[in-house]
Amino acid sequence: xxxxxxxxxxxxxxxxxxxxxxxxxxxxYRAHGFDEIETPVVEEYGRLHAGIGGDNxxxxxxxxxxxxxxxxxxxxxxxxxxxxxxxxRYDLTVPLARFYATNRGQLPTVFRSVQIAPVWRAERPQKGxxxxxxxxxxxxxxxxxxxxxxxxxxxxxxxxxxxxxxxASVRINDRRVLDWMLDTFGFAVDExxxxxxxxxxxxxxxxxxxxxxxxxxxxxxAAVDAFEAFLTRPMTxxxxxxxxxxxRKLLPQGAPDEIVAHLVGIGQAVVAARPGGDGIPLAxxxxxxxxxxxxxxxxxxxxxxxxxxxxGGGGRYDGMIGRFLGQDVAAxxxxxxxxxxxxxxxxxxxxxPAAVVLVHDRDVPVHELVAVKAALVASGSxxxxxxxxxxxxxxxxxxxxxxxxxxxxxxxxTTAATLExxxxx
Numbered sequence: 001x002x003x004x005x006x007x008x009x010x011x012x013x014x015x016x017x018x019x020x021x022x023x024x025x026x027x028x029y030r031a032h033g034f035d036e037i038e039t040p041v042v043e044e045y046g047r048l049h050a051g052i053g054g055d056n057x058x059x060x061x062x063x064x065x066x067x068x069x070x071x072x073x074x075x076x077x078x079x080x081x082x083x084x085x086x087x088x089r090y091d092l093t094v095p096l097a098r099f100y101a102t103n104r105g106q107l108p109t110v111f112r113s114v115q116i117a118p119v120w121r122a123e124r125p126q127k128g129x130x131x132x133x134x135x136x137x138x139x140x141x142x143x144x145x146x147x148x149x150x151x152x153x154x155x156x157x158x159x160x161x162x163x164x165x166x167x168a169s170v171r172i173n174d175r176r177v178l179d180w181m182l183d184t185f186g187f188a189v190d191e192x193x194x195x196x197x198x199x200x201x202x203x204x205x206x207x208x209x210x211x212x213x214x215x216x217x218x219x220x221x222a223a224v225d226a227f228e229a230f231l232t233r234p235m236t237x238x239x240x241x242x243x244x245x246x247x248r249k250l251l252p253q254g255a256p257d258e259i260v261a262h263l264v265g266i267g268q269a270v271v272a273a274r275p276g277g278d279g280i281p282l283a284x285x286x287x288x289x290x291x292x293x294x295x296x297x298x299x300x301x302x303x304x305x306x307x308x309x310x311x312g313g314g315g316r317y318d319g320m321i322g323r324f325l326g327q328d329v330a331a332x333x334x335x336x337x338x339x340x341x342x343x344x345x346x347x348x349x350x351x352x353p354a355a356v357v358l359v360h361d362r363d364v365p366v367h368e369l370v371a372v373k374a375a376l377v378a379s380g381s382x383x384x385x386x387x388x389x390x391x392x393x394x395x396x397x398x399x400x401x402x403x404x405x406x407x408x409x410x411x412x413x414t415t416a417a418t419l420e421x422x423x424x425x
Contacts, residue, residue, distance in 0.1 A: 005261035006123060006131030013403040018134075021163065021342050022116060025136055028162050029114045032155035034138050036114040037295055039095040042086045049081070052092055052257075052320055054293040058123040061088040074184040088120040089407055092137045093294070093317065093333060101324035110142040112151075116338075128309075130339065137314075139333035141321070146262050149298050150313065152334040157274065159336070160311075163345050165304060168311070169281045172242075172300045173288035174313070176259050181286065184252050185230070197202060200289040202331065207231035238324030242267045242282040250286045264296070294320045296339065302336060306344060312336035355382040356421060357399040362387060368414065375416035400424045408425055 003009055010018065026036065041062060049057050062084040076082045089095050092115040100111065114325055115137045122131050138155060140148040153170050160168045178199075182192050198213045205213070211228040215221070230252060240246035244264050248255060267282050290299045290313055299315035314334035322328040360369055369385055376383045380416065384404065390393050396407055408421045 016403050018342055024162050025159055028159040029138055034112040034114040037100050037357050041088060043089055043095055044086045045087050048087045052294045056090040060090045061111050061122055063087060090121045091119055092135050096139055097320045098184035098324060100321055101387050113139050134338040135335050137333055137335045138336050144330035146265035148332045149266045153270050154273040165344060168304045170300050170302055171283050171285040171288050173294050174259050174298050176297060185226045186220055188220055191219055196289050199287050205223050222363055242280040247284045250284055255399050290315060309338050312316060355404040357384050357386055357404045357407040359386050359388050359407055364410055365413050372410055372416050394423055414424045
């Protein structure tokens, strides 16, 4: 009687913990001026498979058309896509683009949105990877300046601080930088998608491994040689904090001034917003790729010193909304990995209000029980009534597992004033 593979049930204590973390996330995003929206869990098949979702399109759950008979199914044997007209959303960005195109007349010129909702992907289930999971997205639509990226980064870091996950940082790059580098090294346009897939493995297989894999792919020999020489070039040891010096040191000579200035401007704005921080919480990574095909500019990933994997990421996708409107609209978003973050948050940081179990005998009048409970609820406590059982220890252990922190016994004539509350420890 298990749930479907890659999906989970949440017991009351787990659900309460998740909701408390979500409440903090929502509160911080709202404080930074983002407004929450909601979109349907399904979108049209053609929109989800328009070539803008990258590999996620291959993982989409599709919904069969209603009323198909056996003959129609046989006729579509060579074209399974004709059997479906809807699909479950695999991310929140494609639905947001459709939402904006639909409702733009009722939205401000620069629209800051929050979406917190489940998405579905037909992943191969494994530790930390599920087929249904929650995404927490913030996006800014209508602002092409560095201010948009800075607002997203600052709001995200502030949210992690509020969850007591201080010390987070953001790796940042720009897809235009990657395109410029690949052009500089001499990679042909049609081979660049495969080249980027290999470059994305740099931190796992190293420069030699990347060069070997590129050669195995049949990439342009001279370009691979030039790229390998760049990766293995001697580097000076002086440290540069995030800024123009760091960016230019990590790139080939001649990097486009406009792109460098955009990246520098993001850093200046983030530092101005976090003057009390320990250094600049940004690091330029010229080989940060991120696999989503719709990114057109800045890309970033969220890192935390307690783990060796990303806690979120995002980027600029100025071309996506234009697919629906016929005109490009500036857009950039940042998504935090809720399933990963909730596991890192200390239980002490997600404690709710006092939670009390009132254990009573069967002969206590109902009106007295309800009156005592109502008084505690009015004082801000969470309260559950439980009839005393022979095994009181088991009852209290069950209550503790459900997140209750205290208990009291209620007899006939007991009032809220005479109640003796004890910790469940």
